[in-house]
Amino acid sequence: MPFQLTYHSLASREMTGKDLKAIMNIAIENNQKLGVTGCLIYYNNFFLQILEGEKGTVLELLNKIKQDHRNEQLTLLSTDESEDRIFKDWAMSFYHLPEKRELAAEEVQIKNHLIELSDSSDKPNFTLKVFWYNVRQILLSEGYFRDSPYIGEN
Ligand SMILES: Cc1cc2nc3c(=O)[nH]c(=O)nc-3n(C[C@H](O)[C@H](O)[C@H](O)COP(=O)(O)O)c2cc1C
Numbered sequence: 246m247p248f249q250l251t252y253h254s255l256a257s258r259e260m261t262g263k264d265l266k267a268i269m270n271i272a273i274e275n276n277q278k279l280g281v282t283g284c285l286i287y288y289n290n291f292f293l294q295i296l297e298g299e300k301g302t303v304l305e306l307l308n309k310i311k312q313d314h315r316n317e318q319l320t321l322l323s324t325d326e327s328e329d330r331i332f333k334d335w336a337m338s339f340y341h342l343p344e345k346r347e348l349a350a351e352e353v354q355i356k357n358h359l360i361e362l363s364d365s366s367d368k369p370n371f372t373l374k375v376f377w378y379n380v381r382q383i384l385l386s387e388g389y390f391r392d393s394p395y396i397g398e399n
Contacts, residue, residue: 248300254319276336284338297330
């Protein structure tokens, strides 16, 4: 049964679009080989990521990310075993809240959740699952498909 975990961490410095693309490129390339799927969110200088796959593989990857100098204070929010993967179509998807226009109702919800998740730990699996399903819905509705992350201009 696939294993899932969600963590958050602080970016060691403000990430540019180029920085984020570099992370996403390596993540997609490696995760395809590892059979790992998931989603990465960058918001207000913090990362929130869900990793899904074989337990040992996912935990090893988490360890690697923990040691990555681009982030610090990595905090595990939840782990779970689940029948199906939420992000099964993506080796790693990327979600970015739009900055240049007013947020739609679902986006406001995501934003409020993100603020809440950024300063707490030990989230119930259910809360996080609902959160990630909402993110997935938005990605799908934006026609954001496999391995073509839209990250931003700079
Ligand atoms: C926030 C964040 C998320 C990352 N997510 C992944 C990921 O999902 N998969 C991955 O292989 N690397 C990810 N990385 C990059 C790894 O930390 C590491 O740099 C990369 O796997 C290359 O490792 P290697 O040089 O040992 O091959 C992430 C890095 C950061 C800062």
